[in-house]
Amino acid sequence: MAASVDPRRLYRLVHEGQLCALREELRAAGRADCAGPAGDTLLHCAARHGHLDVLTYLVEAWDMDIEATNRDYKRPLHEAASMGHRDCVRYLLGRGAAVDCLKKADWTPLMMACTRRNLEVVQDLVEHGANPLLKNKDGWNSFHVASREGDPRILQYLLTVCPAAWKTESKVGRTPLHTAAMHGCLEAVKLLLQRCQYEADCRDKCGLTPFMDAIQCGHLGVARLLLEKHKAQVSSEDSLGAQALHRAAVTGQDEAIRFLVSELGVDVDVRATSARSSALHYAAKEGHVSTVQTLLSLGADLNAKDGRDRSDTPSRQPKRVLCPETASERGGSPAPGYRDAIDGDHS
Template identity: 25%
Template sequence: MAAIQPEVCIQKNWWEQQFNVYGGQVCNAFMAGSWADRTPLHEAALQGRLLPLKRLLSQGFHVDVVTLDGITPLHEACLGGHLTCAKLLLEHGANAEAVSVDGVTPLFSACCSGNSSLVSLILNRSSILHPAHLLRSPLHEAAKRGHTDCVELLISHGVDADMELAEVGTPLYCACENRSTECVQRLLVTGVNVQCGRGLDTPLHAAARVGGFKVVELLLEHGADGNCRNSEGKKAADLASNDSIRKLLLTADPVSLVQLCRLCVRRSLGIKRINRIKALYLPESIYTYLLYQ
């Protein structure tokens, strides 16, 4: 049996680090079973080696050659965040809508990398924003990793920002669990439902549990209800990981009338119409207040 090359071991370890997703499990598409049928085209795409990639394609390698688990070279280029390699593969006819057996798409891989230019490229070539079975949601992955630009691109292309998956909740919940403060802020300003998390566990529960003080502040500012109880009957304050968060939750001032009006207007408009506030005949200061600017 031929010895395993050191560079293959290095690449495998890198993939396992990159795809430690959703509960600490590495999805099957990136585990050892799929390594035996990886091609030089996959390796060149993953490493961002443009010239070898061109040479391999010119030598007759099929642009959409797949591993046993359905991973294409385009998946690899997107995972590595290599825009020029992805462009080359697409120019040679690569399928931007390829889905692995575990639901991974090039768009999902691009969101893992956090390269917003790459995400934009794939969005313009693919009509599949997430697989029908919802195993791997690009929006949830971008939110979890704190890739704010990618989140905004996906929402602008019509992805449901309040989509709740059974295992991971909503994108806002994912961002709160991972203390992705900037991403939480952008999602809230976009107009997502501040109460939608994972079942009865709200984003506020998640933020309090992991110790995200700034995230808790943002959630409260956007109307999060600290009195909601999760499936265990606990409020967010009961789950607070430190005294400062617990104090913040227990001593929060009552919501003012003007804040209630802002929240009501924003809820009425929803995500799809929130940016049309400026079409209303209102003073600039009101626009600024309603849009949290």
């Protein structure tokens, strides 16, 4: 009679790569098809933790299905690719794993691999037929995902094998250049400006340009590069009429504000056209005390009124309008994500 199975012990043995002990347990149990957390199989666990010997044993001794999915529709290939375990990726591909299988939110193994700085895994997947142009539910292809991580080698490689990969926008109109700028990936931005043909001050559906993204996230090296090489306009406005200065005030980027005002000559009291608010209004509204002090030190008018005849007194609680953003912008795997947009209504 087969012994009872303790799934937790089996998954621990796989997690730790204890092949000999696992072999003994499975022989005694007479089966290997025990479900784990999130619907994983032992194969998912072995691939995730990079234990090729365990992976091989489970496939060849127990005939486990390499196309098994968990509750997120991940397959073992997704797990191995996302963690950069090249030997496991190559083994699964050699066994005929579907290279462009989709997990939840339509992520392929290649997209998952592009969340890591592991060129060899990306190459293996592409050489086995992975399509870099496929898009996930947010409208991101693999090149766009790679632009968030900012590895120039992966971006170079994808452009070599698929020259049109850069011509992509997310469902909210964001380009790989927006994404690389937002995440401060200076070398990636250099490459995108050299090898791709993005329009100067290309805008997403909220009206943001890559320069605005760089400024509001405090990436001054990227901002300088966009000014020098891409002819970015400092005074460009988003869909609510806010300029880079206003967005820096919302996010509390004091150094970016000094850069805009002291080095680039931006008027510290320039108004956002929709609400007639200055950077000082926005900083006060968000409760950024140091940013208010920075703006005042740069000559901001403390008595200025906004479009509703209100001053910069930070008496109201911060209120934000959330501009829906692709889930892909925030992390390796999709999760609900939003990007702050400036609120034109200060009520």
